[in-house]
Amino acid sequence: MSTKGLLIVLSGPSGVGKGTVCSALRSRVPDLIYSVSATTRQPRLGEVDGINYFFKGRDQFLSMIENDQLLEYAEYVGNYYGTPRDFVEETIANGKDIILEIEVQGALKVKEKFPEGIFIFLTPPSLDELKDRIVGRGTETQAVIDHRMSVAVDELDLIKHYDYAVVNDEINQACKRIESIIIAEHCKVRAQR
Amino acid sequence: MSTKGLLIVLSGPSGVGKGTVCSALRSRVPDLIYSVSATTRQPRLGEVDGINYFFKGRDQFLSMIENDQLLEYAEYVGNYYGTPRDFVEETIANGKDIILEIEVQGALKVKEKFPEGIFIFLTPPSLDELKDRIVGRGTETQAVIDHRMSVAVDELDLIKHYDYAVVNDEINQACKRIESIIIAEHCKVRAQR
Structure with missing residues (x-):
C-alpha cells in the first residue's frame, strides 16, 4: 500500500x-477526510471555523490567491470560495x-x-x-x-x-x-x- | 459501464x-471466466476438454504457435502449455x-x-x-x-x-x-x- x-x-x-x-x-x-473550503462569507449560526469552512477576510483571501495557496477559487454572490492547497497537501502527506x-x-x-x-x-x-x-x-x-x-x-x-x-x-x-x-x-x- | x-x-x-x-x-x-490453457499432455482421468484444458496434438499446438494463436506458451517436462488467444478475445467481446x-x-x-x-x-x-x-x-x-x-x-x-x-x-x-x-x-x- x-x-x-x-x-x-x-x-x-x-x-x-x-x-x-x-x-x-x-x-x-x-x-x-473531507476537504474544507475557504470563504469570505460570514459564518452562519453554528458554523465552526476549520470544520464547515475556513473563514477568511477578503484581504486574506486575495493574498491566498496571490500566493498560489488555492487549488481553485470562484466568486459567488459577492463572496469568494476556494480550496486551500495546504490542507490537501498536509492530509495526503499524513497518509490520509x-x-x-x-x-x-x-x-x-x-x-x-x-x-x-x-x-x-x-x-x-x-x-x-x-x-x-x-x-x-x-x-x-x-x-x-x-x-x-x-x-x-x-x-x-x-x-x-x-x-x-x-x-x-x-x-x-x-x-x-x-x-x-x-x-x-x-x-x-x-x-x- | x-x-x-x-x-x-x-x-x-x-x-x-x-x-x-x-x-x-x-x-x-x-x-x-477462467482462462483455459491449451496443452499437448494427455488428459488425466476426469479431465474434460475445454474445461480443464484444451487438449491438442503436438502438430496442432505447433500450428497454433505458427499462426500466432497463443498469447504465450512454454514447454514443461516435454509437453507444451499455452494460452489460446481466441478464447480470451471471444470472452471479452461478449462483455465478460x-x-x-x-x-x-x-x-x-x-x-x-x-x-x-x-x-x-x-x-x-x-x-x-x-x-x-x-x-x-x-x-x-x-x-x-x-x-x-x-x-x-x-x-x-x-x-x-x-x-x-x-x-x-x-x-x-x-x-x-x-x-x-x-x-x-x-x-x-x-x-x-
Whole structure:
C-alpha cells in the first residue's frame, strides 16, 4: 500500500447527487477526510471555523490567491470560495485520503494545479433522470430548468478530462464503485514506487 | 459501464498463493471466466476438454504457435502449455471478464501480445513469509528452497511491469482488492469510450 494519501475529486453536473453520494461515502469510509473550503462569507449560526469552512477576510483571501495557496477559487454572490492547497497537501502527506466535492469547472481547475488527483465524474443514469431530479427540486421555472439542462449537457462532454465515470443509479452502488476506485488506486504500482 | 470485458492477468512469484486467491475469487465473483490453457499432455482421468484444458496434438499446438494463436506458451517436462488467444478475445467481446493465472515470465509475454490486459502482481507480505510458504510445502531440500527464493527475489523486481500490486496478507483482503481493481477498471473513462 502507498504510504501517501490520495486526493479524490468528486464532480459532476448540478443535480446528479454529488452531495448525497459524498455524505454516504463519508459515513461508509470514516477515515476519509473531507476537504474544507475557504470563504469570505460570514459564518452562519453554528458554523465552526476549520470544520464547515475556513473563514477568511477578503484581504486574506486575495493574498491566498496571490500566493498560489488555492487549488481553485470562484466568486459567488459577492463572496469568494476556494480550496486551500495546504490542507490537501498536509492530509495526503499524513497518509490520509481526502475527498473534494466540487462542480465540473472547479474540478478542471484543480486538475491543472494538482494533476496527480483522482478525478471522478458522477453521471446520471440518463438525461431524463437528470431532468427529473432538476425538476423535482420544486419551484424552478421552465426557463431555469432548460438552462440547467443545457449546462448539464455541456458539462457531460467534459467527462473526457476525468479518470473515472461513476453512474449514480443507486446510492450504495455508486459508493461501492468509488470505494473500489480508492482501493484500486492504492494498489497501483506507480503509486507505490 | 464498459460493454467489453477485461482480461485480468494474475501473477506473482511461486509460493505467493496465486492458485488459492484465484479459486477464492472465482467463488466470490461467479461471472468471472477462467482462462483455459491449451496443452499437448494427455488428459488425466476426469479431465474434460475445454474445461480443464484444451487438449491438442503436438502438430496442432505447433500450428497454433505458427499462426500466432497463443498469447504465450512454454514447454514443461516435454509437453507444451499455452494460452489460446481466441478464447480470451471471444470472452471479452461478449462483455465478460476473464482471469488468467500465470507465472511471472508468462504474464510478461502476454503483456507483449495483449497490452490492454490488467496486470496484477500478487506479493507476499514479506520475504520471510514467502520463505515460510516455500519451506512449508514439505519435502524440498535446502538447495531447492534457496533456488526458489532466489528466483522469487528476481521476480519481485519485475513488479514494475505490472499495473497493480496486491499484497496477499489475508485471502479475503487480497480478493477484495482484486475485485475493487476490476470494478475500478470498468469505471475508467478510457475504457468507456
